[in-house]
Amino acid sequence: MSLVELKEQTKELSSNEFFEFARWVRELEAEAWDQEIKSDLESGRFDGLLAEIQADIDSGNIKPL
Numbered sequence: 001m002s003l004v005e006l007k008e009q010t011k012e013l014s015s016n017e018f019f020e021f022a023r024w025v026r027e028l029e030a031e032a033w034d035q036e037i038k039s040d041l042e043s044g045r046f047d048g049l050l051a052e053i054q055a056d057i058d059s060g061n062i063k064p065l
Contacts, residue, residue, distance in 0.1 A: 056062050
């Protein structure tokens with residue numbers, strides 16, 4: 001099924017079906033985002049940022065909330 005077909009089929013859903021479908025899509029999106037963050041962490045993409053944050057903590061430049 002193409003994206004165009006999926007969009008057209010989505011228009012045919014009842015309100016309940018549409019909200020269930022939308023919830024499912026949001027869950028998929030959240031899972032994909034979680035996996036992207038995990039992959040970025042594992043690859044070291046955030047190492048510099050985390051080191052910078054730790055340096056701020058160590059130097060007392062971070063105020064508690």
